[in-house]
Amino acid sequence: MAEEVKNYDVIIIGAGPAGMTAATYASRAELKTVMVDQGIYGGQMNNTAEVENYPGYNNIMGPDLAEKMYASSTQFGAEYAFGAVSGIEVLDNQDKVVHTDMGDLRAPAVILATGSEHTHLGVPGEEDYQGKGVSYCAVCDAAFFKGESVTVVGGGDSAVEEGLYLANIVKDVTIFVRGDQLKAQPILQARAKKQENIRFVYNTSVTAINGNGEEVQSVDLKNNETGETSTFETAGVFIYIGLKPNTAAFKDMGITDPAGWIKTNERLETVVPGLFAAGDVLVKDLRQITTAIGDGGLAGQEAYNYVSALDDAK
Template sequence: MEHRKVMILGTGPAGYTAAIYSARANLEPLVIEGDEPGGQLTLTTEIENFPGFIDGIMGPELMDNMKKQAERFGAEFQRGRATSVDFSTKPLRVTVDKDKEYTADAVILATGASAKMLGIPGESDLIGRGVSTCATCDGFFFRNKRVIVVGGGDSAMEEATFLTKFASEVTIVHRRNELRASKVMQERARANEKIKWVLNVTTEEVKSDGNKVTGLQVVDNDTGERRVIEADGVFVAIGHRPNTEFLNGQVVTDEVGYIVTQGATSQTSVEAVFACGDVMDARYRQAITAAGSGCKAAMDVEKYLEGSMTHDWSMAEKV
């Protein structure tokens, strides 16, 4: 069983930044890259809102640069996925791909959150070419174009309202006649003249011209009639799922599964376990905020290992 000072589970902006900072602190971190090395940004195209890149940068390139920067300072990367953990003993135990076991003095959880997808033909093939799960990230690219938002909750209403700043027309598509969104969010969306509604339909396929999105095929739940809603983009807004299943309840999470941290720190309910990025942030979910939280996690780990961090380890009993 191999022992490490620090293990970082997950990559993306949070995991990579945590790796950079902990490596520079001579903590020799081992980073387990996860199923999707680089995280959700490897599925995007151009990123224009990450500070320091005047003309933007491609998502995969940004992630590759972060990884190389961490490697420069001595971070070690291993392909694989953390499949289980045991945080009840010291040192902490982590199992990777069900057969490789490690122990660590501290663990940083940066496993992110996965956008829930529709699971229909054309969807995964067109991510970054008209299909998106983040209006804040990609809305700018749809200036004066027609877009569709799929979903009926608060996040869908928020995404649709945000997209009206850029798009010429936004169509909200939902599988029921009733929306799950709060009354306030519904009223705000219905009052926006740019927003149209297609309710009580089932999504069947994202249409394309072979290169980019051209529309969304739906079927009326009452009549069975099929039609294609023409659009330049499809935003899937049916929620996110934090990647915390492998923790098996050993760290305090909220009702959805996002890890709960103490105050402004990255400290979880378990001593020596810290969290950063989208796995603990259900609100912002931006590359820059994830990177910032990765920095905090690494700095917290450094202070913890040197014995200068105070922590209320009874938080688990209070939540």
């Protein structure tokens, strides 16, 4: 016997800041709303030590901000469901069926707020030592390296921010930067360069991660100017080299660019009627909590407009 499909007005895939804000707007408009996510609500905020560019707070821990947003997003009746989404089926009447490993959900409007995830280096040893010294989350794993020397790979905001967080816990931090300069905001660079236990090494790529089978012991390096290779001892490797969109489940829907980011118009509509997108998963220049929230509010309102127009046409 086929499992019963659960019906909603709006299904939001993803429960980061964009998804939670969309849920607030949609449910406050009295739409039956559900957020579905395969992880804990909050998305990348849970991997962020301190947020200091969010209006209303001088600084706040990322997980604490996630908790506050979740409370807000569910206060008008929006539901939260665990589930990994495998695809979306668009029916002849333009209703959408969202297929998940926990059952199917159906609604006329769907908002994609699946965000992005950290890009991997793709070097030998990286996958082998995940959870054994390789990490993409300093907030999650810094405590395991108290008193140890660790490595950060990257030169943008995330790499420097997480390097600063690590520096308060570990013995010392070496940040390997592929190019000849940092891309992080000047205020972050200034803070890091004042930190006595942070060192920057430029024009250097990590080419392999080595260990004894149980834990990371070193990384292989290549100087990008001279081609010289070397080995550097380290207890942990924290990788921050960019982001990639979480859109694999939607790759055949014709809504993404070649890199996988979702394309929308100014109302955050994709080319599929009733299918919207918001937050870090979009083609955009700035991916921040504040921009995701703005997207989420607009997407939630546009989903309401779409559902209302369908009701009026009946």
